Amino acid sequence: MKKNILIITLAIILQSSAQTDQKTFEYVNMTNNTEIIEPSTTPAMLMGDDVLWSEDFSDETISNITTEDLAGFGDWRWSDEGPSGNWSNGNIIQSETPGNGFMMMEADFYNSSPQNGVEAGETGENVINATFTIGPIDLSGSETNELVLQFYSNYRVCCYYSPADFSGATGEFNDLEVFISVNGGDSFSNLNYIEGETYEVNELTEKLSQIPLGSYSPVAEEVYFKFEWTGSHYHWMIDDLSIIQRPAYDLKMQSAWLTMEDPASIEYYAIPKSQMPDQMLIGAEIYNYGYNDEDEVVLNGTIEGEGIYTTLNYEETIDPDSTVYIESDYFDISMLDAGTYTFTAEITSTGNDILLDDNALSREFLITENVYALDGLYENNDLVGTGVPGGDANADGIKVANYFDIKENTTLSSINLNLYTGTYETSLGTFETEPGGELIAYVCDTTGIFDPTVTELSPDLGGILWTSDFYLVTQNDVDNGQIVIDANEFALPVGAYYIVIEMYSNGLSSDIIILDDTSVPQPWFASLRFDADATTWYSSPNAASIQIGLDGFDFELSEEELIGIQYFPNPAKDYIEITSQEILNGNCHLIIYNILGEEVLNYKDSSFGNKKEVSLNGLASGSYILEFEHNDQISKHKLIIE
Secondary structure (H helix, E strand, C coil): CCCCCCCCECCCEEECCCCCCEEECCCCCCCCCCCEECCCCCCCCCCHHHEEEEECCCCCCCCCEEEEECCCCCCCEEECCCCCCCCCCCCCCCCCCHHHCEEEECHHHHCCCHHHCCCCCCCCCCCEEEEEEEEEECCCCCCCCCEEEEEEEEEEEECCCCCCCCCCCCCCCCEEEEEEECCCCCCCEECCCCCCCCCCCCCEEEEEEEEECHHHCCCCCCEEEEEEEEECEEEEEEEEEEEEECCCCCEEEEEEEEEECCCCCCCCCEEEHHHCCCEEEEEEEEEECCCCCECCEEEEEEECCCCEEEEEEECCCECCCCEEEEECCCEECCCCCCEEEEEEEEEECCCCCCCCCCCEEEEEEEEECCEEECCCCCCCEEEEECCCCCCCCCCCCEEEEEEEEECCCEEEEEEEEEECCCCEEECCEEECECCCCEEEEEEEECHHHHCCCCCCCECCECCEEEECCCEECCHHHHHHCEEEEEEEEEEECCEEEEEEEEEECCCCCCECEEEEECCCCCCCCCEEEEECCCCEEEEECCEECEEEEECCCCCCCCCCECCCEEEECCCECCEEEEEEEEEECECEEEEEECCCCCEEEEEEECECEEEEEEECCCCCCEEEEEEEEECCEEEEEEEEEC
């Protein structure tokens, strides 16, 4: 099972697959994501005697570089500043030497430029096609053909075009190409820079790229490399080019996974004990970077602390420049109790691997009493909400959905959202989570995703099963960086569900932005986004911060908690009695909010002591949030008034 990540819309073309009935998609709207996605392990950077030639672009007048604007709309250029334009925020490449300059194609700028007939504030659709060529490079002194072109690469790609749109490009459309010439530039061969991969359209990718050159006879006096961009929007930055000696033996673990049997390939960060399977699968994507065959490859999987271990001997030879997918049989994890665990996948072989640091990957996961979450690792994260990724006035009505598999009958008690409370700068303005936004939560069926008879995906996915009341985002929510929604113990029988959050910002005046965990690549169905303007669902490789509490669990709010506070009675009718284990000297402050986030009671007391009775007269029956504060410590609790 290869973990396929599809960044594609649910605008539906059914595709038959031996593994699953997936709906796959071909068009992706432009978005304004600006965080870095790291789709695979970064290759090892070899230095010292292994480097035959290098260029760090420290001089903007580099004599051995030529550029060519093939389409007439914009060219490559040297820069020490990041790309600009309507959909870029100026972040520079994270290379070894970004400060001294790099080569950049900023297609986004060229399609925001009046020189190309684009009105101010508008976005053009011109297909940008341009190249830069560097050389000649003398590699004749190498004792072997086993050389590697190495460079840092930072790119975002959009959008799709047919060949009829532009016929001048030498590469494929909407493409990044790298070419080599070993005859002084007379002819070039395509190095197939991203051969076999689907571009993660709209996603920012930053990595150290290494391309083997052995089959192109690179040992020559006049070697040239050419980089070609074809596409309309975003950018490509390149820095710290070098030619290095390729090792004889070097296996690289590109990705690894620990998954349930069903649903296959999804990786939860936190799983309630009641929903844990008895067995799980480990797998890994292995690349042979060395120029020799690798034999007797072994995949080892361990879960720290419990002595759980599995091993798989890969019986086939891994050829140079090839990738294999190794998976173990399912192994028993039924003895695991609630706690925090570390899963590690590691590969070994009989070859003399020169670098072992890239032979293993680890990740943390939790078994909980009642919390279920895709997100939580946050080694890297993106953002999603009304201000991002689109950042336009049509962002209201955006929906974000996470997939949850229920293996034992349970009840949905609460939903937790972790907010991004910083500022998000784009060329379209500054966005931040502010009070006044509104949201509503749904539980939806998943049949619309997996039913092969469904060819049009409804905005309600497989149908709405439960709906919350509208929730008004308060200043306290923003201060806490967290929203907790009461789900009223909605029954979840065995099955699969989407928890959906629909957001409104009053025309971007009160944005709602939640965290989006990019640490673990998720399958296409794990987390979805709905564009209200396009009325289209989109898949995502990330894990939005939509967490659920089961079987009576209410999420605790993240501020410093005031402990030792009790509330009686609850459910209440005429009054609520607040009791403290300690004498509370100084100001005490009680606020009660209704389900819309509106303040309905505000009570202050400077002589609280350890017990106080507060009248609830005038408050209607229903659910409320009670917030009690003393010396900047806060206790929050759900209150029911009968």
